[in-house]
Amino acid sequence: MSEAVSALKGASFDGIVTVEEMGLQGMITLRGDLASPEMKKAVKDATGLNVPEQGHIAGEGGNWVAWMSPDELLLIVAYESVSDTEASLRDALSKVHHLAVNVSDTRAMFRLSGNGALVREAIAKLCPVDMRTEAFAPGQFRRSRMAQVPAAIWMPDESSVQVVCFRSVAEYAFNLLKGAAAPGSEVSLFS
């Protein structure tokens, strides 16, 4: 089998914050009735996490369940275990209407880390999202656009932001983030 590589092979950039492409990530799109007991149990068994509330994300480290829309979740797991997780979801949900598909190789993921106020500022330069601490906090998950491409963002903690976008626009997204993190570009909006 050919060797899988991520879109930018872990490229990174140091500016007012550090921007790094996070390499291969296992991702599964899961659609269905999120309130059903079968769905809740399947997600819990596959990831150990509960289905998050509307607009939120559950998890930590490299294991996440994100609320994408009223009938869609994004599961982020280790790249090596994505096939097993997908199979266990399909197995657990075989009796109910659902869709579980491995989208790992169609996505790219970035992390911005450093000063909390500056990572918020870097995202605020690119996304029409209110990034003030009272409006966006760790635990929330927001799908929006980053300049001209769709992107989803969340904060694993107060000093970092993770961004998921399509792999086909990974280079564009990385260049945007590099621009937003360029040395000397501080606006200090949130500090």
Place this chain on the structure above:
Amino acid sequence: MLILTCPCCGVTAEETEFHGGGEAHIKRFGPGSSDEDFHGYLFEKVNPKGVHFERWRHANGCGKWFHAARCTVTLEVFGTYSAQTTEPPQDIKDKISAKRPGWSWREFA
């Protein structure tokens, strides 16, 4: 700029995160209908100065369609509501009546 709240995911965002889908509550006239009805369905759209009802899609968000009631003059948004309806809900109509007494739009008032 319009600020819309998506009733499907609860996100309040400005209009570049959404995509307009034209006039709301259009009744479809398909095969078997008269030429006049089909012509009206395809081409006769209202273009009001004031209260208007539109379809919008949260394109860069949850991806769902919804309805919005707004004023084309002031860009004030009276409310947004589910796409799964053929007429504006009463609470939206009440909100509009409170701000634009005597309004009418197509067969709704």
